[in-house]
Amino acid sequence: MEQLMYGMTGQERREAAATESVRAGTAYDMGSEEIALARRFVEEFLTVARSRHGLDVSARAVEIAQLVVSELATNVCKYAPGPCLLDLETDGSTLDIVMWDSGPVLPAASPADAARIGRHGLELVLMVCQSFAVDREPVGKRIRVRVALHDDPAGHTPW
Numbered sequence: 001m002e003q004l005m006y007g008m009t010g011q012e013r014r015e016a017a018a019t020e021s022v023r024a025g026t027a028y029d030m031g032s033e034e035i036a037l038a039r040r041f042v043e044e045f046l047t048v049a050r051s052r053h054g055l056d057v058s059a060r061a062v063e064i065a066q067l068v069v070s071e072l073a074t075n076v077c078k079y080a081p082g083p084c085l086l087d088l089e090t091d092g093s094t095l096d097i098v099m100w101d102s103g104p105v106l107p108a109a110s111p112a113d114a115a116r117i118g119r120h121g122l123e124l125v126l127m128v129c130q131s132f133a134v135d136r137e138p139v140g141k142r143i144r145v146r147v148a149l150h151d152d153p154a155g156h157t158p159w
Helices: 010-017 032-051 059-079 121-128
Strands: 022-030 082-090 094-101 131-136 141-148
Touching (some): 032 059, 059 094, 059 121, 059 141
Antiparallel strands (some): 022 082, 082 094, 094 141, 131 141
16 A cells, blocks of 8 residues: 555545545553553554545544543543553544443443533543444444544534
């Protein structure tokens, strides 16, 4: 793929990259120190998607993806400590984030309460993602979210 893209213009690289997906995955024994590692994994993945594959990824998309992974990883750390898998895949316009953990309890957003301190992570994830799904697995659960990689040309935020 990289050799095919050598010598192409930026637009040609983006068009060629859009026909293929870029993916990567990693595993953690999720503790609080791994949350930062997961955020860094997302940043590095999107940096590679930009530099090696010519994908257009906005700075806002990187920040949103890191926020989402941080919130999902925090929930794993709090409610299902132990093994965790993080998979990332992009088609050039969106980033799919999939996180598996061994916890049997499915996440649920808390009812709105302005006086509540904390426990707003899932609410934030739901606000910034294009889609959110939870699948029960034979062991644990798999959460799938989709994040836009481009800012709206009119400057509107995705939420």
